[in-house]
Amino acid sequence: MDVLAIMEALAEQGITVLLKADAERMAEQRKPWTFVASGAPLRDDILVRTDAASVEQCLEACLPRLRELGISLPG
Template sequence: MAVKKVRWPKLDPDSGVEDATLLILEWLGEQGVDALIRVDAERIQAGQPAWTFVASGGQLADAVRTDGVSAAECMGRALFTLREAGLSVPF
């Protein structure tokens, strides 16, 4: 049985994804996808990645979840994961 390798996307900290996050969330909603991004204070205090993005429904066959140490990292990973799931996010 082959094991699927998980590849982390190469993130560009200057991509501006933080500035576009609300537009991305709005676009996902227009596509029938429920999505949110949140920060967890307990995980910050524990030194864990505190930002989480979750999306489900619409064209997504399965729910998507990504975590990151910053909002930009979390959303960069989210865009990568959404594209791998077949959703062409216009960003």
């Protein structure tokens, strides 16, 4: 999965993307990764967000939702 290509594709469509690793949650062995997507193309100020154990899990949770909202993604 090409995370950079996904983030670039979202940004090109006007979506702001945040991918975060939280050191505190990682040390506590909680879901350290956060993915947040927001912006004008998402209707009604929808925020697509998840916390997960890995980047891949974040994307597996959020990309289908973004596609449902009509956002074009690579792959």
